[in-house]
Amino acid sequence: MSQFTSGVWDIFIGVISVVSIIACAVFLKVQSVRKTVEADTSGHVWDEDLTEYNNPLPRWWAWLFYITIGFSLGYLALYPGVGSFDGVFGWTQVKQLEEETQAASARFGPIYEKFATQEVAVVAKSPEALAIGQKLFLNNCAQCHASDGRGSRGFPNLADKDWLWGGTPEAIRTSITDGRTGVMPPMGAAVGGDEGAKDVAHYVLSLSGRTHDSVRAVRGKIEYQKVCVACHGAEGKGNQQLGAPDLTDQAWLHGSGETAIIEQILRGRSNQMPAHKEILSAAKIHLLTAYVHFLSQGGAPPGK
């Protein structure tokens, strides 16, 4: 694989490499004898009167040098190194990665495949599958959904029964495989500006039984029934087809306070779960589906 636009440079570099190595050997041979005059000390004086004779090195030391030269020539013959020559082994990093990946899938594939044919409900009962699922979760999901799957602000809790897009195994699988994009448009203008948004917010607070201003809530309800109802439903129960959250429960993805809700209404929100079909195999997604389903049914992370 040439890094240059012209093949000449590969040859140029190749020739320099080989000639330098051979030159090392020649130089070593030629320079192994030295002509000296006078008593043969190294010429250095330490501590006023300490001198050192030029004692010859053992010959095996020189042989070690020749061995390194032989090694480098052998290396260049077997592995890529001389210009664009691929080496006798034809080794590349990419090929090695592919081989190792193949070896790994041959080794671990059967473990995943064993569970791939089982129902999610069955998989979720196998401690071995849950242990694998937890590892997959910690590696791929915990960055956002936290190590216990209970999420954080902006990232849904997967360990409760409250679902934005549905909590059936199939819905979970779709969420992981294809990802989800939940969009709430800015509604400030539609609900009548800052004051209108505040009224709607108090109505929303009332839906989940929180402390609210009942006068504002009454006014807010009117706006709600005109605007918000389209996605969140007449009773505020949400719509899992659209990923519109249930407003009547205690789960608040972006904060439950008045300020947080007003901000949500005024500015809207676009929230995304990325698709994992390119990252994880179907068999791994199956195990993750089972693990997440297990968490949502009240199962505790097993620990490892």
Add this chain to the structure above:
Amino acid sequence: MAQPSLVLTNTRKSNQAAPPDGVDGGAAVVVETELYAADQKIYPRAVSGWFAAWRWALVWATQLAFYGGAWLTWNDRQAILFDVVHRKFYIFGLVFWPQDIIYLTVLLIIAALSLFLFTAVAGRLWCGYACPQTVYTEIFMWIERVIEGDRFRRMKLDRGGLSARKIGLKAAKHAAWIALALWTGFTFVGYVTPIRELWTEVMGLFASDGASHSAALGPWETFWILFYGFATYGNAGWMREQVCIYMCPYARFQSAMFDRDTLIITYDRERGEPRGARPRRADAAALGLGHCVDCDICVQVCPTGIDIRDGLQYQCIGCAACVDGCDQVMDKMGYPRGLIRYSTQNAMEQKLTGAQMLAHTFRARVLVYSGIVWAVIIAAAIGLYARVPLKVDVIRDRAAIAREVEGGDIENVYQLQIINASESKRVFDIEVVGLPTIHLDGDTHVELPGTGSRLVPLRARVHVGPGAVAPGAHRIEFLVHAHDDPAVFVREASVFIVR
């Protein structure tokens, strides 16, 4: 200058480089010097005596410990096992984890300081008596001597042409060397993988039907057995003094720890010179000779092939073989022993008595080294005694910084890596302190098998609101203790974030 002037001579190798004495004025003699000289084989002569006995005692002590130690059993497991694969080091009752690296560091510090101390007191004691290079060379030379005979017979054998006898002797020597070397390699690997299993695996190689044995010798086990075997055979059989002279860094820096009161192998020049052969009952004084009979025994027994009478040289490994050799000659001649002896520069110059010389041992350098060594040893012993067989790491979730849960409480997520470093099954209780209303949700009673570890997911929760915990980062502490032993207790700090 406190250093003795170390004479770096070239007496060992032939002096072909030196120009003839008295270079005639003007016409400089140009000499061709080979920069790489063929090795001159050294045939050390067998020596016996007080110091040789000490060396053999150390050979026995170190090698019984090395070859035997791997076979000891402790609580149904190998007593000394460095289980690299599972990252647990077993040394009798102790189990060390990678987190205990400090103890290895301390051990190395003790080893280094001891080397300084011993070297300051009596020179290259380590080189002369305890270094594996010395010990294995001693064993290999013994084998060589038993099979080929002592110095002169070996030299004669090597000079002579090929004969059936020579081939037989050489083959027998190398077979014995290789067998011992392989056993050494096997023992070495036996400290890393359980030696009994390794033995079964090795025996499997010789089973009549290769397919029947269950566990095969792994490629890495095979490689390391052969590698250490080869290293033993090569270093103790072939390289020998070359390792000390050309490879060993300790050899070079140990002389930096010498001072004028360091005991070194010393030739008593004043008493010995002028050297010369003389009849046994001749009166040396009448002949104008010193006590050195110039028998060359001290050169013949030297494993590095130097002449100690030229003074201290960097090749001298301080083995005292020349002391033993010379003493025997002195005995035969009826002269007092100790023409070559352990002495110090000050003792030689100031003509100190033995007692005076030894009194110089207690000088600042030695006392400081001893003080430091003992301080480190005592600290390490206290550390080992107080070591709690429980390790806890608190891993705070990086994703969920602070989450709001039902009722407006704030929750932080942690994972506790709990390691039961003892060898018995234990239950650990986990608590958290540091904030009002803080409590844990999750598995707070964890059972762990002996030398087991587990990642325990936990949620800490606090009540927030007016008058309660303020926003910000708060220091909290996880307390983990063994259910059956409150002394096994670890306190690990972390952070709780409220926003």
